[in-house]
Amino acid sequence: DSGVTQTPKHLITATGQRVTLRCSPRSGDLSVYWYQQSLDQGLQFLIQYYNGEERAKGNILERFSAQQFPDLHSELNLSSLELGDSALYFCASSVRPGMAETQYFGPGTRLLVL
Amino acid sequence: AQTVTQSQPEMSVQEAETVTLSCTYDTSESDYYLFWYKQPPSRQMILVIRQEAYKQQNATENRFSVNFQKAAKSFSLKISDSQLGDAAMYFCAYRNYGGSQGNLIFGKGTKLSVKP
DSSP states (O other), X not given: OOSOEEEOSEEEEOTTOOEXXXXXXXXXXXXXXEEEEETTTXXXXXXXXXXXXXXXXOSOOTTEEEEEOXXXXXXXXXXXXXXXXXEEXXXXXXXXXTSSOOOEEOOOEEEEEO | OOEEEOOXXXXXXXXXXXXXXXXXXXXXXXXXXXXXXXXXXXXOOEEEEEEETTOOSOOEETTEEEEEETTTTEEEEEEOSOOGGGXXXXXXXXXESSSSOOOOEEOOOEEEEEEO
C-alpha cells in the first residue's frame, strides 16, 4: 500500500457525460500528479499540482481539468466524455517537485466510457 | 523533448534465472533521474529502483540492479534469481532534475513472464 488513495476504483459511464476522479496523497506529500494509461498512448502525464497551485501540464485535453484543494486532495474532472477516454487514471504524490524523492502511485481509477 | 524507449515488448525467463530488460532514453540534460516501475496484474505501479544520473555507481535493490551507461543513454534492469512474483509489466521512466516540474516520462513497457 503506497498511502495514496483514489476513488472510485471503477467507473462506467456514457459518452457525453462528466465524471470526477478523486485522489488523496500520502500524508505530508504536497505534490500531486495525474497520469493516464491507455492501450494506444501508454502512460502519459496529464497535470501536476503543488500545494494547491498548478505546476505543469502535459497531454491534458481541454475537456479535462483538475484542482488541488487546501487539504491537498486533488480532483480530476473529465467532461464531454468520448470512447477514447476509457483508460486507467493514476494519481501519484511526492513531497515536493524537482527533488530526488519518489513518486508514489495510487491504485488507479479504471474508467470505461460506453 | 525527452523520450524513453523500451525495445522489448515481451520477455520470458525461467524461474531462478537472470533476465535483463533494456531501456534507452534521449535527453539533452546532464542531470536527471531514471526509474524502473513494476506493474503487476493488480495494475498498481510499484517503484523497483531509482538511479541518479550524477552517480556513477549503479543502483542495486536486493535482486534488482541496473546497468546505467550515461554516454550511451542506456538504463537496463537486471533481475537475478527470478521469482514467479516478478511477472509483470516493467516500465522505464525518466525525470528531469531540479526545477519545479517533476513529472515522469515513461517507456511503453516490457511484459515479463516467469516460467516455473
